Amino acid sequence: MFNGKEGLVEKLLIVDDSPEIRKQLKWGLGKHYKVLLAEDVAEAVKLFDVHCPKVMTIDLGLPPDVDGATEGLRCLETILAKRPPFARWRQPISQS
Numbered sequence: 001m002f003n004g005k006e007g008l009v010e011k012l013l014i015v016d017d018s019p020e021i022r023k024q025l026k027w028g029l030g031k032h033y034k035v036l037l038a039e040d041v042a043e044a045v046k047l048f049d050v051h052c053p054k055v056m057t058i059d060l061g062l063p064p065d066v067d068g069a070t071e072g073l074r075c076l077e078t079i080l081a082k083r084p085p086f087a088r089w090r091q092p093i094s095q096s
Helices: 019-029 041-051 070-082
Strands: 011-015 034-038 055-058
Touching: 011 019, 011 041, 019 034, 034 041, 041 070, 055 070
Parallel strands: 011 034, 011 055
Antiparallel strands: none
């Protein structure tokens, strides 16, 4: 999101085969994020490789499986495989 000191805006990757949905999400979120748009898995992976956004929305019903979730889940799995695992914060154990 916006960082007042440096003016940085987080990148948001929107993956949806509907041009109307992409347009509406860009319109609604464009003031808060640098919006990247992809209409399919291949385009999403390319944009992810170049920009490495921290935030994403993925339409699970991407073609050719618009009534299922196989393409959307494939997109998510492909991108998660490229991103290193997130560091997890652990609460230190008190030594008292």
